[in-house]
Amino acid sequence: MRSALGVLAGATTVALAQAASLADVCTTSHAKSSLPISDDIEGLEIDASSITASAVYNASTTGDYFYPAAASFDYCNVTLSYTRPGLDTPYLLEIWFPAPDDFQNRWLSTGGGGYAINAGTSSLPGGVMYGAAAGITDGGFGSFDTSADAVFLLANGTINYQTLYAFGYLAHHELSVIGKAFSRNFYGLTDTEKLYAYYQGCSEGGREPWSQIQRYADEWDGAVIGAPAIRYGQQQVNHLYPNVVEHTMGYYPPTCELEKIVNLTIAACDALDGRIDGVVARTDLCKLHYNVTSAVGAPYSCPAETTTTVLKKRGSMTNTTPAQNGTVSALGAAAAAKMLDGLKTLDGRRAYIWYQPSATFDDAATKYNYDTDTWELDITSLGGEWVARFLELRDADNLSTLENVTYDTMAEWMELGWKRYEDSLQTTWPDLSPFQSAGGKIIHVHGESDPSIPTGSSVHYHESVRQIMYPNMTFQESSDALNEWNRLYLIPGAAHCATSTTQPNGPFPQTTLKTLIEWVEGSVFPTRLNATVLSGELEGEEQQLCAWPLRPLWKNNGTVMDCVFDEASYQTWVYDFDAYKLPLY
Numbered sequence: 256m257r258s259a260l261g262v263l264a265g266a267t268t269v270a271l272a273q274a275a276s277l278a279d280v281c282t283t284s285h286a287k288s289s290l291p292i293s294d295d296i297e298g299l300e301i302d303a304s305s306i307t308a309s310a311v312y313n314a315s316t317t318g319d320y321f322y323p324a325a326a327s328f329d330y331c332n333v334t335l336s337y338t339r340p341g342l343d344t345p346y347l348l349e350i351w352f353p354a355p356d357d358f359q360n361r362w363l364s365t366g367g368g369g370y371a372i373n374a375g376t377s378s379l380p381g382g383v384m385y386g387a388a389a390g391i392t393d394g395g396f397g398s399f400d401t402s403a404d405a406v407f408l409l410a411n412g413t414i415n416y417q418t419l420y421a422f423g424y425l426a427h428h429e430l431s432v433i434g435k436a437f438s439r440n441f442y443g444l445t446d447t448e449k450l451y452a453y454y455q456g457c458s459e460g461g462r463e464p465w466s467q468i469q470r471y472a473d474e475w476d477g478a479v480i481g482a483p484a485i486r487y488g489q490q491q492v493n494h495l496y497p498n499v500v501e502h503t504m505g506y507y508p509p510t511c512e513l514e515k516i517v518n519l520t521i522a523a524c525d526a527l528d529g530r531i532d533g534v535v536a537r538t539d540l541c542k543l544h545y546n547v548t549s550a551v552g553a554p555y556s557c558p559a560e561t562t563t564t565v566l567k568k569r570g571s572m573t574n575t576t577p578a579q580n581g582t583v584s585a586l587g588a589a590a591a592a593k594m595l596d597g598l599k600t601l602d603g604r605r606a607y608i609w610y611q612p613s614a615t616f617d618d619a620a621t622k623y624n625y626d627t628d629t630w631e632l633d634i635t636s637l638g639g640e641w642v643a644r645f646l647e648l649r650d651a652d653n654l655s656t657l658e659n660v661t662y663d664t665m666a667e668w669m670e671l672g673w674k675r676y677e678d679s680l681q682t683t684w685p686d687l688s689p690f691q692s693a694g695g696k697i698i699h700v701h702g703e704s705d706p707s708i709p710t711g712s713s714v715h716y717h718e719s720v721r722q723i724m725y726p727n728m729t730f731q732e733s734s735d736a737l738n739e740w741n742r743l744y745l746i747p748g749a750a751h752c753a754t755s756t757t758q759p760n761g762p763f764p765q766t767t768l769k770t771l772i773e774w775v776e777g778s779v780f781p782t783r784l785n786a787t788v789l790s791g792e793l794e795g796e797e798q799q800l801c802a803w804p805l806r807p808l809w810k811n812n813g814t815v816m817d818c819v820f821d822e823a824s825y826q827t828w829v830y831d832f833d834a835y836k837l838p839l840y
């Protein structure tokens with residue numbers, strides 16, 4: 256398909272590309288003759304015999320949170336493997352090359368989620384539809400379906416450092432270096448023709464681009480970064496925080512009780528943003544004005560429910576909850592308040608932060624024991640696997656107990672992971688001067704009701720970059736200077752890399768890569784970010800999100816959204832991590 260962005264590129268498309276059809280270029284012989292030479296790819300060795308190429312016509316997609324639907328597009332699916340000299344393990348790449356007529360001199364790297372370095376091929380249409388050759392890497396983990404955690408230990412106690420550093424940052428660098436050089440040859444670009452390079456991804460796929468931007472100034476012209484899993488040492492342990500709260504208090508809240516607290520929070524805070532639409536666009540005002548203690552005594556009821564979660568490597572897990580009726584208890588509200596406050600050491604020093612009020616309490620989920628008719632601890636393996644495998648270096652998927660685990664243990668685990676993986680997974684180096692000097696642009700987004708990575712995590716990193724890069728400027732000057740090239744937009748009501756079912760009228764910025772391309776190639780400055788309501792009664796409504804540190808505030812009875820600044824709200828996003836002696840960026 257011809258992209259709506261044709262006007263911006265096109266002019267530079269070379270003779271070969273104009274003359275050739277997809278069938279002409281989508282052959283193993285053309286792919287082999289387009290292989291970059293070793294010098295152009297930092298000495299990596301591509302196995303020419305591994306190349307496959309097959310044309311795919313009339314593909315379509317119903318869209319995704321990060322790209323819209325596309326009725327029909329064609330591409331050449333190319334796969335190959337390469338090695339680093341001296342290492343045996345091959346790395347696999349899959350690249351989708353648009354038809355020559357549709358190619359617009361663009362490259363797009365895409366990433367993964369959880370411990371996966373790619374999201375299968377699900378992110379690739381988002382590049383092809385904008386005339387970009389788009390790729391994924393397997394990280395050298397053995398297959399595109401193998402996650403880093405599956406090959407992280409060579410044996411109990413022994414880290415596989417190739418996996419660690421490939422996952423940390425190297426495999427993505429290599430994907431870009433090979434992908435860009437290969438694309439230039441595949442379409443016959445001359446040395447003077449510009450190939451624009453981009454990245455798009457969310458969650459772990461949001462950590463991966465920061466790993467590159469922090470190290471490689473020239474790798475890309477711009478990146479769309481969603482809810483990044485950065486500050487890894489803290490982030491992964493943090494999933495266990497509500498389990499430790501429950502275990503410490505000896506109170507295991509019924510799932511319906513926490514669901515009711517979320518509903519009451521949304522109801523109480525909805526209007527604070529100036530518009531009654533079931534969306535808490537100002538969780539900061541919610542923090543200032545709503546206290547979960549007021550939920551005590553509210554009646555709740557939920558029907559019996561069976562949910563099945565598919566677990567990698569472990570089949571699936573079915574969780575059944577009975578019909579529930581009750582009233583929110585003082586202990587339930589106190590547990591929620593403690594979680595919302597974030598992790599502090601036993602002597603009260605802050606070690607980390609929690610999700611914003613209005614986010615669901617997924618990590619806090621308990622399980623029902625039908626034999627004893629009680630709610631019990633259900634350790635989340637999101638955090639449990641991190642502690643068992645990456646901190647204790649045991650080949651295990653989960654922790655079996657939280658016995659003897661205190662808030663201080665949590666803080667110690669966070670510091671251990673931070674130190675051990677500072678140069679691979681932590682991913683919070685705040686000096687991005689080389690990337691900025693090279694002209695790089697960043698659009699960073701994060702759901703304001705994210706229940707898996709704290710929204711404040713993105714805010715804190717953004718503010719760290721501002722303070723480190725512009726130490727001598729006023730707040731206003733440094734915010735303006737940062738916003739010229741690195742912009743953060745919080746997404747009202749959105750969950751983790753997605754809309755939320757509890758706030759269905761919230762918007763999502765589905766066309767952000769298009770906005771980034773227009774900024775980089777067309778100098779269209781994204782003062783506000785286009786977003787569309789994708790579900791609920793307001794489905795189809797368009798909104799323009801505010802760039803941090805400005806915050807949304809609806810006026811004229813919820814018909815016009817302004818972007819405003821107020822100091823008290825801002826201060827709710829400022830954290831003093833005094834549990835550590837070193838600064839936590």
Ligand SMILES: *[C@@H]1O[C@H](CO)[C@@H](O)[C@H](O)[C@H]1NC(C)=O
Nearest residue numbers: 310311312313314327328329
């Ligand atoms: C793709 O769709 C077009 C239009 O519907 C059709 O003409 C063409 O034959 C299709 N190509 C293939 C390979 O199916």
Ligand SMILES: *[C@@H]1O[C@H](CO)[C@@H](O)[C@H](O)[C@H]1NC(C)=O
Nearest residue numbers: 307309311332333334349376
């Ligand atoms: C691309 O080609 C590889 C190798 O033949 C194949 O395994 C993979 O499924 C193909 N991908 C798509 C989306 O067709």
Ligand SMILES: *[C@@H]1O[C@H](CO)[C@@H](O)[C@H](O)[C@H]1NC(C)=O
Nearest residue numbers: 511514515518555556557757
């Ligand atoms: C919370 O609100 C949703 C609708 O937004 C509703 O379906 C659900 O039953 C409510 N849960 C409780 C516990 O009231």
Ligand SMILES: *[C@@H]1O[C@H](CO)[C@@H](O)[C@H](O)[C@H]1NC(C)=O
Nearest residue numbers: 542545546547548549592596
């Ligand atoms: C919430 O209200 C309770 C009870 O009045 C009080 O003890 C607590 O300090 C309040 N919490 C906040 C964060 O203001």
Ligand SMILES: *[C@@H]1O[C@H](CO)[C@@H](O)[C@H](O)[C@H]1NC(C)=O
Nearest residue numbers: 555556557577578579580581
């Ligand atoms: C819970 O309360 C509702 C409404 O009062 C009632 O319809 C339902 O039967 C009750 N369920 C249980 C399990 O007691």
Ligand SMILES: *[C@@H]1O[C@H](CO)[C@@H](O)[C@H](O)[C@H]1NC(C)=O
Nearest residue numbers: 410411412643648649650651
């Ligand atoms: C590795 O550690 C796990 C978890 O402690 C244990 O179950 C397993 O038996 C150990 N494997 C070996 C080979 O020692």
Ligand SMILES: *[C@@H]1O[C@H](CO)[C@@H](O)[C@H](O)[C@H]1NC(C)=O
Nearest residue numbers: 632633634636653654655656
């Ligand atoms: C993790 O282990 C704990 C303790 O055995 C168990 O309660 C929990 O269900 C496990 N979680 C997963 C996702 O396997």
Ligand SMILES: *[C@@H]1O[C@H](CO)[C@@H](O)[C@H](O)[C@H]1NC(C)=O
Nearest residue numbers: 654655656657658659660661
């Ligand atoms: C908890 O601490 C006690 C006392 O030091 C010790 O006996 C016990 O083995 C510990 N439990 C676990 C699971 O580490």
Ligand SMILES: *[C@@H]1O[C@H](CO)[C@@H](O)[C@H](O)[C@H]1NC(C)=O
Nearest residue numbers: 688722723724725726727728
């Ligand atoms: C900030 O000001 C100090 C003291 O005037 C100066 O030494 C330093 O170089 C300045 N830093 C920057 C980044 O301009």
Ligand SMILES: *[C@@H]1O[C@H](CO)[C@@H](O)[C@H](O)[C@H]1NC(C)=O
Nearest residue numbers: 766769770771773784785797
């Ligand atoms: C953003 O939305 C405005 C108004 O609907 C539209 O004119 C503009 O083209 C959109 N920009 C992008 C990059 O989609």
Ligand SMILES: *[C@@H]1O[C@H](CO)[C@@H](O)[C@H](O)[C@H]1NC(C)=O
Nearest residue numbers: 529530531532811812813814
């Ligand atoms: C304000 O908006 C609400 C909800 O859209 C509507 O019900 C109400 O009539 C409006 N009030 C005025 C004064 O326009």
Ligand SMILES: [Ca+2]
Nearest residue numbers: 525530532534
């Ligand atoms: Ca609202």
